Amino acid sequence: MDQIQAMRVFVRVVETGSFTRAADSLGLPKGTVTKQIQALEARLRAKLLNRTTRRVTVTPDGAAYFERTARLLNDFDDIEASMTNAQANPSGRLRIDVGTQIAQHVILPALNTFLDRYPDMQVDLGVSDRTVDLLSDNVDCVIRGGVLADQSLVARRIGSLAFVTVASPAYIKRYGMPQHPNDIEKRHQLVGFFSGTARRPYPHEFHKGDEVIDLTSPYRVSVNDGNAHLAAVLGGFGISQCVRLVADPYLQNGELVEVLPEWRCPPIPMHVVYPPNRHLSAKVRAFVDWAAELFAKDPQLQRN
Incomplete structure (x- = not known):
C-alpha cells in the first residue's frame, strides 16, 4: 500500500463525504478508493469511516486521524514545493469556479495571457452562478461577488461590479x-x-x-x-x-x-476566495495575483 496515497484518498473522502465524489475528484476508479480505505483501516487496525448506502460518516478515530493527516499532507506538499522551482514556475492542474458573465466577458478573453505566463499550468474552469463548496467540490479558488458568507475562507478583494x-x-x-x-x-x-x-x-x-x-x-x-x-x-x-x-x-x-438613471444600484465587491491553507500554493497565488491585475486594468471593474 502507498501510505501517502491512501492518506490522500482518506482525506478526500472525508472532505467530500462520498466515495464516489472523492474518486471523481482524484481521477481514480471508485473501487480503488474503496480498497485504499480498507487497506488503511487494516494497517491502522481501526475503523475510520462508517459507510451506509446513503452517506459516509467519520468515526471518532477517523476524525482524530483526519485532523493530523490533513495537517501532515499540507506540510508534505509545502516541503516538496520548497525543494523545487514551483514558486518560480508554478505547474499542475488549477481548478477555478467563476460566474457565467465574469467568465465570458472578463476571464476567458484574457486567459491566454495567464497560460502564456505559466506554460506548465492546466486550468479547469467551472462556469456557473451556483454557490460552490471549495472543499467538497475540490475547487482551488472561486471569483464571486457580494459579501463573503463563509468566514472560514480567505477572500482577496480585486474590484467591484457596477x-x-x-x-x-x-x-x-x-x-x-x-x-x-x-x-x-x-x-x-x-x-x-x-x-x-x-x-x-x-x-x-x-x-x-x-x-x-x-x-x-x-x-x-x-x-x-x-x-x-x-x-x-x-x-x-x-x-x-x-x-x-x-x-x-x-x-x-x-x-x-x-431606466430610472437617477436611481442607482450600489456596486458589489468582487473577491477571489480560497481555503485557509497555512501556505497558499504557488499555482493559486499565481492565479490570484493575475486576476487582481486583470481587474485593476479595467475601470468598469473598479467602480465604487
Whole structure:
C-alpha cells in the first residue's frame, strides 16, 4: 500500500463525504478508493469511516486521524514545493469556479495571457452562478461577488461590479417608462434573479440620496444564470438591473435602454476566495495575483 496515497484518498473522502465524489475528484476508479480505505483501516487496525448506502460518516478515530493527516499532507506538499522551482514556475492542474458573465466577458478573453505566463499550468474552469463548496467540490479558488458568507475562507478583494437598470425598447413601448421605483410595483414587471437550492431571490435596490427602495416583485420570469438573465431582459420580459460591463454594448446599439438613471444600484465587491491553507500554493497565488491585475486594468471593474 502507498501510505501517502491512501492518506490522500482518506482525506478526500472525508472532505467530500462520498466515495464516489472523492474518486471523481482524484481521477481514480471508485473501487480503488474503496480498497485504499480498507487497506488503511487494516494497517491502522481501526475503523475510520462508517459507510451506509446513503452517506459516509467519520468515526471518532477517523476524525482524530483526519485532523493530523490533513495537517501532515499540507506540510508534505509545502516541503516538496520548497525543494523545487514551483514558486518560480508554478505547474499542475488549477481548478477555478467563476460566474457565467465574469467568465465570458472578463476571464476567458484574457486567459491566454495567464497560460502564456505559466506554460506548465492546466486550468479547469467551472462556469456557473451556483454557490460552490471549495472543499467538497475540490475547487482551488472561486471569483464571486457580494459579501463573503463563509468566514472560514480567505477572500482577496480585486474590484467591484457596477449595475445599471435597463429594459428593452419593446418593453418600454408596451408598458411605458417608469418615473419612480414605486411605478414598477404598480404597473411593471421585473426580471428576477435567484440563487441557491433555496431559490433565494436577489432584490432590486434603488438608491437616491438617503432614500432606498428594495423590490423583489412583481415578476413573471426569474432565472439563476447571468446569461439567461440578460436574454430575458433583451426578450422584453421586464425591467432589471444588469452588470454595466455586460449591458453597455446593448445600450450603445439600442437593444437596451436605461431606466430610472437617477436611481442607482450600489456596486458589489468582487473577491477571489480560497481555503485557509497555512501556505497558499504557488499555482493559486499565481492565479490570484493575475486576476487582481486583470481587474485593476479595467475601470468598469473598479467602480465604487
